[in-house]
Amino acid sequence: MLIARSPEECHLYMELRPCSCGEDGFTWSRHRQERRGDRLVSVYQGHCSRCSAQRRFEFEVPAVPPPPPAYGGAEPSRIVDPGEFYAVSAELAESVPDDPATLAPDDLDEAYGLIEMSVAALAEVLKFVPAGADAVSPDAFFTPDGRRVYQAHPAEFGRDRLEALLADRRRRLDAYERASSR
Ligand SMILES: [Zn+2]
Structure with missing residues:
Protein backbone atom coordinates (compact mmCIF):
# COMPACT_ATOMS: atom_id res chain seq x y z
CA MET A 1 0.00 0.00 0.00
CA LEU A 2 1.23 3.46 -0.92
CA ILE A 3 1.58 5.66 2.14
CA ALA A 4 0.72 9.30 1.52
CA ARG A 5 0.90 12.19 3.97
CA SER A 6 -1.68 14.49 2.34
CA PRO A 7 -4.14 14.74 -0.59
CA GLU A 8 -1.57 16.93 -2.38
CA GLU A 9 0.94 14.11 -2.15
CA CYS A 10 -1.59 11.61 -3.58
CA HIS A 11 -2.29 13.98 -6.48
CA LEU A 12 1.40 14.57 -7.17
CA TYR A 13 2.14 10.85 -7.07
CA MET A 14 -0.55 10.13 -9.67
CA GLU A 15 0.72 12.98 -11.85
CA LEU A 16 4.24 11.54 -11.76
CA ARG A 17 3.28 7.96 -12.68
CA PRO A 18 2.33 7.80 -16.37
CA CYS A 19 -0.06 5.20 -17.75
CA SER A 20 1.57 2.20 -19.46
CA CYS A 21 0.64 3.86 -22.79
CA GLY A 22 2.92 6.77 -21.83
CA GLU A 23 0.19 9.31 -21.07
CA ASP A 24 1.25 11.68 -18.28
CA GLY A 25 -1.19 12.78 -15.68
CA PHE A 26 -4.42 11.19 -14.56
CA THR A 27 -7.79 12.80 -14.07
CA TRP A 28 -9.77 10.48 -11.83
CA SER A 29 -13.53 10.28 -12.13
CA ARG A 30 -14.16 8.69 -8.75
CA HIS A 31 -12.59 9.26 -5.36
CA ARG A 32 -13.60 7.82 -2.04
CA GLN A 33 -12.12 7.25 1.39
CA GLU A 34 -12.75 4.04 3.27
CA ARG A 35 -11.81 2.61 6.66
CA ARG A 36 -9.94 -0.69 6.58
CA GLY A 37 -9.38 -1.79 10.14
CA ASP A 38 -7.58 1.11 11.75
CA ARG A 39 -6.35 2.46 8.42
CA LEU A 40 -7.89 5.19 6.31
CA VAL A 41 -7.55 4.46 2.60
CA SER A 42 -8.04 6.98 -0.18
CA VAL A 43 -9.03 5.37 -3.50
CA TYR A 44 -8.86 7.15 -6.87
CA GLN A 45 -10.28 5.54 -10.01
CA GLY A 46 -10.80 6.54 -13.60
CA HIS A 47 -9.71 5.96 -17.16
CA CYS A 48 -6.61 7.09 -19.00
CA SER A 49 -7.56 9.98 -21.28
CA ARG A 50 -5.51 8.52 -24.12
CA CYS A 51 -5.83 4.70 -24.13
CA SER A 52 -8.93 4.41 -21.88
CA ALA A 53 -7.25 1.81 -19.64
CA GLN A 54 -8.77 1.68 -16.20
CA ARG A 55 -6.47 3.16 -13.57
CA ARG A 56 -6.76 2.89 -9.82
CA PHE A 57 -4.58 4.16 -6.99
CA GLU A 58 -4.94 3.37 -3.31
CA PHE A 59 -3.16 5.35 -0.63
CA GLU A 60 -3.10 4.97 3.11
CA VAL A 61 -3.66 8.52 4.34
CA PRO A 62 -3.62 10.22 7.75
CA ALA A 63 -6.94 11.20 9.34
CA VAL A 64 -5.57 14.72 9.79
CA PRO A 65 -3.23 15.87 7.00
CA PRO A 66 -0.92 18.87 7.52
CA PRO A 67 -2.49 22.23 6.70
CA PRO A 68 -2.01 23.25 3.04
CA PRO A 69 0.15 24.18 1.26
CA ALA A 70 2.25 21.19 2.30
CA TYR A 71 2.88 17.73 0.94
CA GLY A 72 3.56 16.38 4.41
CA GLY A 73 4.82 16.93 7.93
CA ALA A 74 8.41 16.77 9.15
CA GLU A 75 9.06 13.21 7.94
CA PRO A 76 10.17 12.64 4.31
CA SER A 77 7.88 11.18 1.69
CA ARG A 78 7.75 7.43 1.14
CA ILE A 79 6.27 7.60 -2.36
CA VAL A 80 7.87 10.63 -4.08
CA ASP A 81 11.64 10.89 -3.99
ZN1 LIG B 1 -3.09 5.11 -21.18
Missing part, protein backbone atom coordinates in the same frame (compact mmCIF):
# COMPACT_ATOMS: atom_id res chain seq x y z
CA PRO A 82 13.86 13.97 -3.54
CA GLY A 83 14.87 14.09 -7.22
CA GLU A 84 11.20 14.14 -8.24
CA PHE A 85 10.36 16.87 -5.73
CA TYR A 86 13.35 18.89 -6.94
CA ALA A 87 12.22 18.64 -10.58
CA VAL A 88 8.59 19.47 -9.70
CA SER A 89 9.70 22.52 -7.73
CA ALA A 90 11.88 23.77 -10.61
CA GLU A 91 9.13 23.20 -13.17
CA LEU A 92 6.57 25.10 -11.09
CA ALA A 93 9.00 27.97 -10.49
CA GLU A 94 9.78 28.21 -14.21
CA SER A 95 6.11 28.27 -15.11
CA VAL A 96 5.57 31.74 -13.65
CA PRO A 97 7.36 35.04 -14.39
CA ASP A 98 9.99 36.39 -11.98
CA ASP A 99 8.18 39.68 -11.75
CA PRO A 100 4.54 39.40 -10.64
CA ALA A 101 3.88 42.92 -11.96
CA THR A 102 3.89 41.53 -15.51
CA LEU A 103 0.78 39.44 -14.75
CA ALA A 104 -2.85 40.42 -15.12
CA PRO A 105 -4.67 40.41 -11.75
CA ASP A 106 -6.69 37.34 -12.82
CA ASP A 107 -3.52 35.34 -13.45
CA LEU A 108 -1.86 36.44 -10.24
CA ASP A 109 -3.78 34.07 -7.96
CA GLU A 110 -2.98 31.05 -10.05
CA ALA A 111 0.71 32.03 -10.29
CA TYR A 112 0.82 32.58 -6.54
CA GLY A 113 -0.52 29.05 -6.00
CA LEU A 114 2.14 27.62 -8.31
CA ILE A 115 5.00 29.41 -6.54
CA GLU A 116 3.56 28.31 -3.21
CA MET A 117 3.66 24.66 -4.32
CA SER A 118 7.17 25.17 -5.74
CA VAL A 119 8.31 26.26 -2.26
CA ALA A 120 6.48 23.32 -0.65
CA ALA A 121 8.09 20.83 -3.08
CA LEU A 122 11.58 22.20 -2.45
CA ALA A 123 11.02 22.02 1.32
CA GLU A 124 10.31 18.31 0.78
CA VAL A 125 13.80 17.79 -0.70
CA LEU A 126 15.39 19.15 2.49
CA LYS A 127 13.46 16.61 4.59
CA PHE A 128 15.62 13.94 2.94
CA VAL A 129 18.82 15.46 4.38
CA PRO A 130 19.40 13.44 7.56
CA ALA A 131 19.95 15.38 10.81
CA GLY A 132 23.62 16.29 11.04
CA ALA A 133 24.31 15.42 7.39
CA ASP A 134 25.22 18.00 4.78
CA ALA A 135 23.51 16.50 1.75
CA VAL A 136 20.77 14.14 0.56
CA SER A 137 22.26 10.65 0.46
CA PRO A 138 22.48 9.03 -3.01
CA ASP A 139 20.46 6.11 -1.54
CA ALA A 140 17.50 8.41 -0.90
CA PHE A 141 16.57 8.45 -4.60
CA PHE A 142 14.22 5.51 -5.12
CA THR A 143 12.68 6.23 -8.53
CA PRO A 144 14.35 6.10 -11.97
CA ASP A 145 13.31 9.71 -12.71
CA GLY A 146 14.57 10.93 -9.34
CA ARG A 147 17.89 9.15 -9.82
CA ARG A 148 18.29 10.77 -13.25
CA VAL A 149 17.76 14.22 -11.73
CA TYR A 150 20.34 13.46 -9.04
CA GLN A 151 22.90 12.14 -11.52
CA ALA A 152 22.47 15.22 -13.70
CA HIS A 153 22.88 17.70 -10.79
CA PRO A 154 24.39 15.97 -7.73
CA ALA A 155 25.71 19.25 -6.28
CA GLU A 156 22.16 20.64 -6.10
CA PHE A 157 21.36 18.25 -3.26
CA GLY A 158 23.74 19.70 -0.66
CA ARG A 159 22.02 21.18 2.40
CA ASP A 160 23.53 24.68 1.91
CA ARG A 161 22.62 24.75 -1.74
CA LEU A 162 19.04 23.62 -1.04
CA GLU A 163 18.60 26.11 1.79
CA ALA A 164 19.86 28.98 -0.39
CA LEU A 165 17.54 27.97 -3.22
CA LEU A 166 14.60 27.66 -0.83
CA ALA A 167 15.30 31.14 0.61
CA ASP A 168 15.37 32.47 -2.94
CA ARG A 169 12.03 30.85 -3.83
CA ARG A 170 10.50 32.16 -0.59
CA ARG A 171 11.59 35.70 -1.54
CA ARG A 172 9.81 35.22 -4.81
CA LEU A 173 6.72 33.98 -3.00
CA ASP A 174 6.85 37.11 -0.79
CA ALA A 175 6.97 39.30 -3.89
CA TYR A 176 3.89 37.52 -5.19
CA GLU A 177 2.17 37.90 -1.85
CA ARG A 178 2.82 41.65 -1.88
CA ALA A 179 1.55 41.90 -5.45
CA SER A 180 -1.61 39.92 -4.61
CA SER A 181 -2.52 42.17 -1.70
CA ARG A 182 -2.22 45.34 -3.76
